[in-house]
Amino acid sequence: MAGAIPEEIVEEVRKSNDIVDIIGEHVQLKKQGRNYFGLCPFHGEKSPSFSVTQEKQIFHCFGCGKGGNVFTFLMELEGISFSQAVQQLAKRSGTDVPAFVTERQDSGQSKEDQTALEANEWVVKLYHNLLRSTKEGKTGHEYLLGRGLTDETIDTFQLGFAPNSKDFTVKFLEGKGYKPQELFHTGLFSADKENKPQDRFRGRVIFPIRNHLGKTVGFGGRTLGGGQEPKYLNSSESELFQKGRMLFNFDLARNEIRKSGQVVVFEGYNDVIAAYQAGVRNGVATLGTSLTDTQAKLLKRYAEQVVICYDGDKAGFEASYRALQILQKTGNHVRIAMLRDGLDPDDYIRENGAEKFKRSVIDAALTAMSFKMHYLKRDFNLSIEGDRLQYVEKVLDEIAQIESSVEREHYLRELSNAMDLSVETLTADLEPRLRKRESKRTVQRTANPPVQKQQTRHYEKKMPTAYQTAEKQLLAHMLRTAAIADKVQEELGASFITEQIQVAATHLYAFYEEGHDADVSQFVSTLSDPALQQLIIQTAMLPVTEDISDQEIGDYIRTIKREQVNKTDVSQLLAQQRQAEQENDPIRAAQIAMKIMEIRRTLKSSL
Secondary structure, three states: OOOOOOHHHHHHHHHOOOHHHHHHOOOOOEEEOOEEEEOOOOOOOOOOOEEEEOOOOEEEEOOOOOEEOHHHHHHHHHOOOHHHHHHHHHHHHOOOOOHHHHOOOOOOOOHHHHHHHHHHHHHHHHHHHHHHHOOOOHHHHHHHHHOOOOHHHHHHOOOEEEOOOOOHHHHHHHHOOOOHHHOHHHOOEEEOOOOOEEEOOOOEEEEEEEOOOOOEEEEEEEEOOOOOOOOEEEOOOOOOOOHHHOOEOHHHHHHHHHHHOEEEEEOOHHHHHHHHHOOOOOEEEOOOOOOOHHHHHHHHHHOOEEEEOOOOOHHHHHHHHHHHHHHHHOOOEEEEOOOOOOOOHHHHHHHHOHHHHHHHHHOOOEEHHHHHHHHHHHHOOOOOHHHHHHHHHHHHHHHOOOOOHHHHHHHHHHHHHHHOOOHHHHHHHHHHHHHHHHHHHHHHHHHOOOHHHHHHHHHHHOOOOHHHHHHHHHHHHHHHOHHHHHHHHHHOOOOOOOHHHHHHHHHHHHHHHOOOOOOHHHHHHOOOOHHHHHHHHHHHOOOOOOOOOHHHHHHHHHHHHHHHHHHHHHHHHHHHHHHHHHOOOHHHHHHHHHHHHHHHHHHHHHO
């Protein structure tokens, strides 16, 4: 698995990065006993089945079966190669990695995408330098300062300026040895009448758009007036830049989101940047599109609570409701920060200051239900009796979807006060809705039994035999202690019955013979077969007795040897039975069949 990267480098990097810390940056983990648990980032679930063990430096999901060490986690989560995972963790821990490793092209990306990322980094530096240090960028710099941004913030986000020229960036990249005609997919260029590349962003302030790894995959540009349209322009969609799968500033905000358990979703770049400067460091923004299911699922993995903070106009109000529906469908806990008088977050911060923004907008965000009650009013004239009654019915429909009885009572009282109706009357109208909801769920449960229960029944039908249990338990103890592996190797060798465990044991013997100590995380890194890696992780997570006696080890070994003898006897008898049938001797064939049945009956009763 390690390929050309020296094992000692891999080990130094692995030991310098605690798996709980790394996974904790992506998954909310809570300690239960000796392990940590959270919601699996690889499949949707409501109950935590994702386990991380600090002692063994491995993870395993009991739901989807994925598992591995710290390298495996990053490879699976971020779709990167092993060498990329090593490099990323080495950078994080300050471990020196030789140049020949960092220069490898084993990146999981095409050469075309590699070239695009390199070109993008050069352009980021070019545009930022133009903004900060040249006369050409003075207009853009003054615009940003006029928006209340400091040079420190401008530098943090590497904001830039693209000059109003058709070929400035084209010539710059040509001077760096690139071929602009091969970089159309970067979104930096558009085609002129002769299908030649020309600068896409001209006369605009530039916002580099980075992926979760901090790599610039696209750009956003804002006009500085002069009738240039559109006001905001993004890079075109590509393999690297997919707006519906990304969030602006996610790379910088991720750690703060994890620490606070909260993420604030804005509509635009300027809002995120202004909020960041104001001390709200957990803000992200969609990229000119409505919030998508993919983005909602990404937020669910990192934050306990999502705060929607869109513009305070009608369009922002409507967009907030749409985003709320998507987020709730994905299982997010949502609040909505309300801005009045048509202000956007950027304007509000400049007019009222950072502290008031945090205190009066973010911290005062409405609950999802309070926002829905406010939102539903838009369709009704509450001074008209008929509209008032329809509004109450709509709100009761929403309250009926709330799981907590305490919350339901809270909003019933709120509705009671607002509409001058008794709580008892509203409760009476709510009850049929609750019964209907429960009845519908009962029908759904009957028609679609929970996957977990189906799996339980499946395993009940296929309970492991005595020898299978013995093999798994032996392998689990061998992974924990080299001395037990030595004893098993001496008495059993690789003569396990299950083929995968034979292979695993052979690799483990070799691992210990090379002088390694018992270390599941390190052992997994030496295996190239994903199925074998999963077997090792699953086995290592088995609950086993720490101080196992020689007698118990001996019992496991005898169970396996007994099964080997029985299987050998049956195999020989089956061969004799086939021979008797070929020789047209049905009496002898029947006698042999009886012996086989007896052996199998004896074997079954001994299990």
